[in-house]
Structure formats: C-alpha cells, structure tokens
Amino acid sequence: MDKKDTCISTGIKGIVLALLLMVSLVLSVRFGSVDVPTADIFSEVGTMISQGQMGNTPSAMILWQIRIPRTLFALLCGIGLSLSGLLLQTITRNDLADPYVLGVSSGASTGAVMAIIWSWFSFAGNGSVAMGAFIGAALSTAIVIAASGNSKNPIRLVLVGMGVSAFFSALTMMVIYGARHEAQVRSAMFWLVGSLSGMQWTDIFLVALGVLIMMGLTFLVRHDLDLMLLGAGEAEYLGLNLKHFQLFIILLTSAMVALLVSKSGIIGFVGLITPHMARAVAGPSHGRLIVFSSLIGGLVMIWSDVFSRALFAPEELPVGVLTACVGAPVFIWIVIHRYGEGQ
Template structure:
C-alpha cells in the first residue's frame, strides 16, 4: 500500500475510531444517568430490566425499580439524547447555510418562535397532544426565522445583521410568550409553562422518546445524504451554485428541516439554548469541517452532552430539579463569548 493511500485513509480511520469512542461514551452515559437519583438503582438492575423488556427474559426484578427505570429514567435519558443530537444538528445546518460560527436555533430566534407557538397551542387550547404542540412550535419557528431573514435583508443582509436580527426577534417572541401566559393562563398553568420554558424533561414518556427519536434520526439521515450540499454552502452561495446546487431550493429545504427539529425538541423539552452553538465547534475540532463526518459526530456528542446535563440537573438540587436550560446556558454562554472574541481577533 502506497504512502498516498495511507494518507487518504488515515482521516477516515481516525473518524471511525472517534465515532466508535463517542458512541460508547453515549451508551455509558445513558446507563450511568439511569442509575442516578434518590432511588437506588444499579447497572445490574438496568441490565436485567432491559433484558426483560427487549429480549423477553424473565429475570426477577422489583416492581418499583422496573417502574423507575423503564417508565421514568430510560425514556427521559433517551429524550435528552435526542434533544442534544437534534439541536446540535440544527447548529451544524445553520452555521453552514449562514457561514456564521455564532448561528444556532436559540441565537437566531427559532427556539423563541417555537416556544411561542407551543405556548399558544397549550394555553389557548388549540391542541394538547405532543403532535399538536409540535405543529404549533413548527409554525412559530417558521414565522420567527422568516422575520429574522426579512429584517436582516432590509438591514443589508450581512452575517452580523442576521445575528443582530436574531437577537431582536428572540426578545420579541419571548415577550409574546410572556404576554400570552400573563393574559390567558391561570396561576397554576403560568407556573408550569414558565418552568417548562426554562427547559424541562419532567414527565416525558415513551411516546415523547419515540417522536423525538424518529424525527432526529430522519434529520440526521437526510443531512448525511445531502452533506455535499452543506459543504458547498460553506464556501458561499456562488460556489454552491457553480457546483450545481439549486441554492434557493436547498436553503429552503434545510431551513424547514431545522424548524421541524427545533419545533419537536421545544414542544417536548422547552427552550434549550446554546447546544446548537457549542457542539458543532467541538465536533469540528475532533473531525474537521467535512459534513459527512461532522453531522453524525455532532449528533453523538450532543446526545452524550445532554444526557449528562440532564442527569446533573436532576440530582444536583434534588428533590427539586434544576431546569435543563439553565445547565446548558451556564456552559454555553462562556463558550459563546469566547467564540465572539476569537472571531473578532481573526485576521
């Protein structure tokens, strides 16, 4: 085998090793997160319960532990993993389409718009199911991002204007959400909504895990299949068009995918910020900018990250869980500031 061949294969082998390692980290993280909590549950208990439900085994397990693992902690860990993977994927898409390292659903107002849509559906009684909330959140996400792009285009259309417009729209839709809660919700509903808006996985069940998992897996598969288009967008619309990409159609398709992913995550877990900002940069550090590798690795890192943030948020202030959005913000804000300073100092 020639030296040139070895040089070509080496990045692929490094990526494979990294992906296997991060996948193992994710599985260990889910197993460890399930054991954390006020009730004593061991990894052996987790193994036995999984074998009973998945493989049809008949291992004796206490009913209380089975309920804790199968009906509470496992679906919660899976929803956390799906939310981390989905929001990380949204960050990859937006940073490529806008060629801006600060782009993510939270900064660009998509999460705020989705929150407004979900709150309107929930409080005004338009629909209370997970699908109904997701539809409302999707509509809000589409509207908010359309407003961001309109404002940025009227202001000149530069990358900085997109970020500034996103910050303004975030505040606008946050205010609209607060108005809906203040004007139409009773005190109990208002407390529940405000806690949910900070990011919460309390009460998630298997149907939530199924909804998030299906949407995220479909989104990852689509983006991996279209990874070459995101690679082209990273060099600008002109280059993408010269490479045969239908720029307008591709941009619209990816933005719809981003809005759908954000809407589902927000409808289930509330507004969780900065995951889509931080995790793509961590994945690029490990595997480089090529999207066919960046997309799955970001999803895996985002999943493991959110599982641990949720686990720590759940046990650090037990019996009252810390809203998961607070945990992601405590990590994301310093990273956001560091990226801003690094971008300013770049030549």
C-alpha cells in the same frame, strides 16, 4: 498524514465517542434521587428482553417509567439540537448560528404557548402544541434571514436573531400574563425553561421518528452542505439552487426545533457548542460532521440532564438553565476570539 491515516484516526475517534455514549446511557439511568446499582440495571434489561415486560420491583418501575425514557429523550434531543445548529451554521456561514441564538426556539415557544392558552390549532388535536411551535419557529427563522439580507457580517445575523428572540420572548410573556386560568399559566411557564422531567414512551417514539428523518435527510444533502462552505456564489455556480435549499433547511430545522420545544421547552446553546466540537474532531466534511455532531450532542445532553438532577438533589435544576450557564460563556468566547477587533 495521508487520507487513509486520516480515515483511520477519524474512525477510532468515532468508536471512542460511541463507547462513551453507551457508558453514559448506563450511568445516566443509574444516578438520581434514588441510585440504582449497575447490576440491577442489566438485570432489569435482561428481564425485559427475556419476558417482554418489566420486572415487578421498585428498580424496574424507576428505570422503565422514569429514567430510561428520560435518558433516551436527552439523547434524541441532543442529536436534534446539534444537527439543527450544524445546518443553521452552514447555510448562514456563521459560527454563532444556533436555534436559541437566532430566535428559533423563542418563536417555537411563543407558538406553543399560544396553542396552550388561546387554543389555537385545536383542529390538530394532540398535535396542536407541536403545530403552534412549528409555525412559530418557521416564522422567526424566516424573519431573521430576511432581516439579515445579504450582509456578510456574521455579527449582524446574530444581533437580528437576538432582537427577534427578545420580541418573541416578550410576546410569550404577554400571552402568559393574559391567561385566565392558573393551570394554563403553570403549563405555559414550562416553555420558558427547558426540562426533561415527565417524559413518556409516547414522547420518545415521536421524537425518535423525527430525529431519524432529520438525520436521513441531512445525510442526503451532505454534498450540498459541503458546497455551501465555498460560499453562496460558488455554490450556485456549481448548480445548487440556493433559495430552495435554504427554504428546505429552514423548514427542516424549524420542524425539529418545534418538535423538541413542544416536549421539553427551550434548551439553549447545545446547537451552538456541539458543531464546533465536532469540527475540531472530524474536520469540515458534513458526511463525518453529521455522525460526530450526533454523538457529541447526545453526550452533552445526557450529562447536562445528569448534572441538572444531581447538583441540587433531591430538587431538580431545569436543564435549560444549566445549558445556558455553560453555553453563554462559550458563546462570548467565540465572539471574542473569532470576531475580535481588527478581524
């Protein structure tokens, strides 16, 4: 297959994924404890577009105040986690890298809980939780990379990440158990399992801005990311300042994970799975991987949220529990097949 045919094939795959994503968005807002007919969805959207305000019906209240913000956040969360996983896997040259596996999410959770219970970073006002999450995420990422050193063994990075994750998880529990008020405990426990319930439009606007910035910056450095595939030494020989580039990626992924964790808690393994799926569809070029990882990440999170609402309806399963149940076996499969004995 020549280059032209490859581009056409990739373009068709991208269009199919985009169509699937649009259909998934509609189906996601349709299903829940109360099903909203598809005709009502389009009718309420039409009313909003034509009148500039939502209709005065129960369906409108469900759609615009609960379902649509939640579904949009799931989309943005999937994109952010997927791109974070892609960047971490590239700079570490490790197929097992992921914000959850490397302890980035756990560090962010610890920072967020400290901000809630100990009122750290109160000078930041409403942004105190996000600031705490960012500092925790950046610190945990820096520890993992520093402790891993220059080892070429991919398993070492993962083991160090798991150790850092366990440390920050334990630290989070210590902070929670030291809380004096039950309300603080209930609020902090939220960070231990991810949930998309209670999302508001203000959350959507902030996260959307963060995801758009991340996508733009990632696209700008796509060629540098491609250089990383050649190896650290080769990338530096070709003019890439490796230390500055790694620091940039650490700060970018930490900021993204912190923003998402501050809104939804810990959601694991999405950043591990989706880049692998994107590479299988689009190949190694990061120009295409950014697009396909975003599309697949959005699809994975949207349907994870749908199933988390549907499996035990009317009760809701935390979406972080569901992604861990699916992602952990995939993680084990990758370890066995990529890093088995004698490989």
